[in-house]
Structures are given as structure tokens and as C-alpha cells.
Amino acid sequence: MQSEQIAQLEKQYRISLINSLIGYRSLNLLGTAGGSGITNLCIISSAFHLGANPPLIGLVIRPEREHNDTLRNIKATGQYTLNNVLPEWYVQAHQTSASYPSGVSEFDICGFHKHYVKDFKAPFVEESNIRIGLELRETIDMEINGTTIVIGEIVHILTEDHLIAKDGTLAHSTAKTLTVAGLDTYYLPYPLGQMAYAKPGIEPHLQEDPIDVQS
Numbered sequence: 001m002q003s004e005q006i007a008q009l010e011k012q013y014r015i016s017l018i019n020s021l022i023g024y025r026s027l028n029l030l031g032t033a034g035g036s037g038i039t040n041l042c043i044i045s046s047a048f049h050l051g052a053n054p055p056l057i058g059l060v061i062r063p064e065r066e067h068n069d070t071l072r073n074i075k076a077t078g079q080y081t082l083n084n085v086l087p088e089w090y091v092q093a094h095q096t097s098a099s100y101p102s103g104v105s106e107f108d109i110c111g112f113h114k115h116y117v118k119d120f121k122a123p124f125v126e127e128s129n130i131r132i133g134l135e136l137r138e139t140i141d142m143e144i145n146g147t148t149i150v151i152g153e154i155v156h157i158l159t160e161d162h163l164i165a166k167d168g169t170l171a172h173s174t175a176k177t178l179t180v181a182g183l184d185t186y187y188l189p190y191p192l193g194q195m196a197y198a199k200p201g202i203e204p205h206l207q208e209d210p211i212d213v214q215s
Helices: 003-007 011-020 070-077 087-095 106-110
Strands: 028-033 039-044 048-052 055-061 079-084 130-141 148-159 179-181 185-187
Touching: 028 070, 039 070, 039 106, 055 130, 070 079, 070 130, 070 148, 087 106
Parallel strands: none
Antiparallel strands: 028 039, 028 079, 048 055, 055 148, 079 130, 130 148, 179 185
């Protein structure tokens, strides 16, 4: 299939194909609050690691629309949260992608509970067990398709101690973090193995003390 054929595909078919083409992606609930305090929650699959020092996460937000409060809230308060999705909540999490009117909180409509930490305006999701609080550092408007890349610095990590291995790796399989392929198909992944740090001249091998995925 070449570019001309891709362009001629039926719209919804093309959207599903292109969105699922790269396979599994990270899945998070993005929590924000506006200047008036009204909260917003939406499911996203565009978060990506940018660096560890400073600790940065980027995400892609679709073109701003009148009823889309997410980017507006982030710019207004400079704070937002990313929260993992657990198996018992993926149906409600998917519903947050619906186009509710501006000013309507998906927390309330979709049955999620807000969790706050001191001096941080954005709400975390009580039903998640890995929660990240971020402060806005930069936005990049993409002329090619009207999306905005939002870059935030991690200022809060809320999780349980047993989910972090001795080397600092977060055990998402133990946490039961879901992933997604495409727009609407959710998966519960499992680990095949935790590799040791790769070095020239040393055969690839598993870590001697891998994450305990059975805990």
C-alpha cells in the first residue's frame, strides 16, 4: 500500500489503520483543572519519555476545539497529571474520550474520583496506582497537522513502594497497567524478560535480579 492508496481509503478505516499501525502505546488518563476549578479528564495514548535529568514527559494534544478544555486548562494552570488505567476501569476510561460540552467534568460523568496533593492544582485519579504530576515547561505548535506537543517536568510520583524494583524500574505488569493499540482496543501486557545493560563485546543476557512479576 503506497501513499496514494492510503489517501484514498475510507476515512474511518484510514484512521483505525494509521492509529494501530505502530502497535502498543502507553495509556493514561490526563487530569486537569481550569482556572475556575472545574476538572477535566481524558484518555490519551500519546505520552512519551523525553529525558531523565530533568525528568520530562511529552504528549501530543489534538487541535484545540471550543469544547476541548484539556490544553486550555494546562496553559491556564501550568499543572496536569498522568494516571495509569487498570483493567477494572478501562470501560469508564474509554468513555472519557467522548465529546462532552466544555465545563462538564469527566471525573463526575464517568465515575472517577479526584485525588489532590498539597499546593498542586490538577487532580490525580484515585482509581489509578501509578500517578504522575507534571508542570508545564514548553508547548510546541505543529504546523503540519495543528496538534500541540506539550512538554512537562515530573514533580510528583504517587505509587506504591512494592511496584518499584531495586534498580528503580517500575513494575507495570504487577501494577496491571493497561496498554492500547489503535483507538479502542485495550491489552494487559506481560513481561518476557528484563535485559541487562547492553555493552559492546558482551553477549546479551537477562538481569540476575529481574523484576518480580509474580508479586
